[in-house]
Amino acid sequence: MNLLLLAPDDLVAPDRACIHDSRRLKHLHEVHRAACGETLIVGMTNAGIGRARLLTLEKDQAVFEILHLDDAPPPALPVHVLLALPRPRMLARSLENIATMGVKRLTLLHTARVEKSYWQSPELQPERIEAHLRLGLEQARDTVLPTVDLQPRFKPFVEDQLPAALAGQRALLAHPGIGESCPRGLPMDQPVTLAIGPEGGFIPFEVEMLQAMGFEGIHLGERILRVETAVVSLLSRLF
Amino acid sequence: MNLLLLAPDDLVAPDRACIHDSRRLKHLHEVHRAACGETLIVGMTNAGIGRARLLTLEKDQAVFEILHLDDAPPPALPVHVLLALPRPRMLARSLENIATMGVKRLTLLHTARVEKSYWQSPELQPERIEAHLRLGLEQARDTVLPTVDLQPRFKPFVEDQLPAALAGQRALLAHPGIGESCPRGLPMDQPVTLAIGPEGGFIPFEVEMLQAMGFEGIHLGERILRVETAVVSLLSRLF
Numbered sequence: 001m002n003l004l005l006l007a008p009d010d011l012v013a014p015d016r017a018c019i020h021d022s023r024r025l026k027h028l029h030e031v032h033r034a035a036c037g038e039t040l041i042v043g044m045t046n047a048g049i050g051r052a053r054l055l056t057l058e059k060d061q062a063v064f065e066i067l068h069l070d071d072a073p074p075p076a077l078p079v080h081v082l083l084a085l086p087r088p089r090m091l092a093r094s095l096e097n098i099a100t101m102g103v104k105r106l107t108l109l110h111t112a113r114v115e116k117s118y119w120q121s122p123e124l125q126p127e128r129i130e131a132h133l134r135l136g137l138e139q140a141r142d143t144v145l146p147t148v149d150l151q152p153r154f155k156p157f158v159e160d161q162l163p164a165a166l167a168g169q170r171a172l173l174a175h176p177g178i179g180e181s182c183p184r185g186l187p188m189d190q191p192v193t194l195a196i197g198p199e200g201g202f203i204p205f206e207v208e209m210l211q212a213m214g215f216e217g218i219h220l221g222e223r224i225l226r227v228e229t230a231v232v233s234l235l236s237r238l239f
Numbered sequence: 240m241n242l243l244l245l246a247p248d249d250l251v252a253p254d255r256a257c258i259h260d261s262r263r264l265k266h267l268h269e270v271h272r273a274a275c276g277e278t279l280i281v282g283m284t285n286a287g288i289g290r291a292r293l294l295t296l297e298k299d300q301a302v303f304e305i306l307h308l309d310d311a312p313p314p315a316l317p318v319h320v321l322l323a324l325p326r327p328r329m330l331a332r333s334l335e336n337i338a339t340m341g342v343k344r345l346t347l348l349h350t351a352r353v354e355k356s357y358w359q360s361p362e363l364q365p366e367r368i369e370a371h372l373r374l375g376l377e378q379a380r381d382t383v384l385p386t387v388d389l390q391p392r393f394k395p396f397v398e399d400q401l402p403a404a405l406a407g408q409r410a411l412l413a414h415p416g417i418g419e420s421c422p423r424g425l426p427m428d429q430p431v432t433l434a435i436g437p438e439g440g441f442i443p444f445e446v447e448m449l450q451a452m453g454f455e456g457i458h459l460g461e462r463i464l465r466v467e468t469a470v471v472s473l474l475s476r477l478f
Contacts, residue, residue, distance in 0.1 A: 002463045074461040097468060140462035184423045184476075220475075222313040223379035224241045229336060229471055236459075236472040237423075 001027050003049065003141040004042045004064075005134055017042070017052065017064045023131075028054075028062055043143035044069055073143045077239050078191045080105040080165065084198035085114045085150075086227045088121040092132050093228040099136025099146055101235045106148045109157060113200040119152050158209055169193045171215040174234055175202055176224065179217025182237050192238065196230060240266050242288065242380040243281045243303075244373055256281070256291065256303045262370075267293075267301055282382035283308055312382045316478050317430045319344040319404065323437035324353045324389075325466045327360040331371050332467040338375025338385055340474045345387045348396060352439040358391050397448055408432045410454040413473055414441055415463065418456025421476050431477065435469060 004024065010017045019025065028034045034054050042064065043049040050069035054062060085108045086094050098106055110119070122128060129148055137143060151157040171193045174182070186192060195202075195210060202210070211217065225233055243263060249256045258264065267273045273293050281303065282288040289308035293301060324347045325333050337345055349358070361367060368387055376382060390396040412434045413421070425431060434441075434449060441449070450456065457473075464472055 100462060100464060100468065101472075102462060139465060142462065223339060223341060223381065225339060226378055229339065232468055232471045233340075233475040236475040 077102040082195040084111040088123040095132035096136035099133040100140040173215035240377040316341040321434040323350040327362040334371035335375035338372040339379040412454035
């Protein structure tokens with residue numbers, strides 16, 4: 001946690017925040033070992049970054065005086081990630097990495113090799129998704145929550161919604177063994193849609209359907225990466 | 240596990256392997272759901288890759304007929320990573336990522352902001368380190384174990400051993416806010432030594448000492464990444 005991410009509900013006055021949740025309190029007590037009077041980097045969800053002074057730190061609450069909150073969060077990546085829904089254990093870390101890297105738009109997509117049971121995972125509850133995104137933002141000192149939409153049907157999404165979403169975008173399909181080696185250092189003013197398959201990859205029908213819609217195949221070489229690692233590797237190389 | 244990594248001890252005949260350990264057996268049973276007669280991708284530690292046919296799969300052992308083992312493992316990255324010893328929880332994942340990405344030489348280093356207690360962690364036992372490296376290799380379909388050396392004293396290592404290790408190498412120091420933006424797509428025939436600091440970074444004395452030895456500062460921008468994520472991000476961008 002390199003920034004304490006506040007929510008509007010944490011404000012008890014315009015310059016005063018009070019937090020009660022065990023996660024942030026535990027971090028202040030055990031990792032940060034914060035002391036009263038100390039100033040910390042704080043941010044307001046979907047708004048600015050600044051500093052706050054810790055006034056009181058108890059077992060069940062911490063109170064801060066907000067000194068300022070007017071620095072801009074770091075720039076976002078110009079990318080919409082279409083990610084085949086990972087298994088729940090990998091989803092958590094993928095969400096954190098996606099938020100840390102600066103992605104602001106994520107679609108979690110069903111594909112043939114996504115197990116149907118993953119869509120029933122409690123990890124897909126909006127508050128669980130948001131909790132992982134918040135961890136990722138706090139790591140990167142960012143405040144802007146990515147939007148996440150769930151698309152549990154591949155074909156209707158690709159046929160009915162994706163064409164409009166691709167307008168003005170360069171569309172890239174990360175898939176082992178197809179197309180060109182992943183490009184490097186793309187311009188930040190060109191929006192990109194990046195599709196990333198599940199463990200085992202997209203099936204040929206899905207690859208053909210996406211290529212027919214204008215997706216360019218890209219690959220990262222011979223090594224097969226876990227989904228949460230592939231996300232970081234692709235974004236680090238593209239931008 | 241995209242490859243079943245065998246050790247010489249697993250061979251019961253030149254073309255026959257028998258495994259007993261719970262980790263690989265559990266994977267075969269529960270994730271791979273392997274069936275007798277099926278062929279799997281296998282590799283021999285520090286040697287070739289090929290295929291084997293599963294002859295028997297029981298609760299406590301699996302027997303394979305090795306069909307061939309003569310494909311080459313994927314190319315290694317030309318990089319020696321000097322990594323400030325991460326906290327134990329992060330070490331495990333950093334080791335996996337380092338092996339997956341193709342690093343073959345790792346030095347775990349003490350620095351001022353590494354907690355001394357980390358050096359007492361059971362995660363530093365050679366068999367624990369190797370277990371994490373094997374997981375990373377199996378993910379990437381690689382067979383070649385990285386060498387790992389532990390340097391619990393910063394100054395003696397940097398003064399007495401590092402100069403010789405740097406001969407012929409381009410030396411890069413990843414540190415927020417210094418030097419140039421991390422370079423992209425370095426030539427694969429130029430060996431690189433890449434130093435990565437701990438949570439909180441190198442202290443100024445350490446940065447100056449490394450810069451005086453020829454390390455060029457590089458950074459990844461404003462966002463602060465967890466160590467295991469920074470390793471992937473730096474390597475993906477450099478190579």
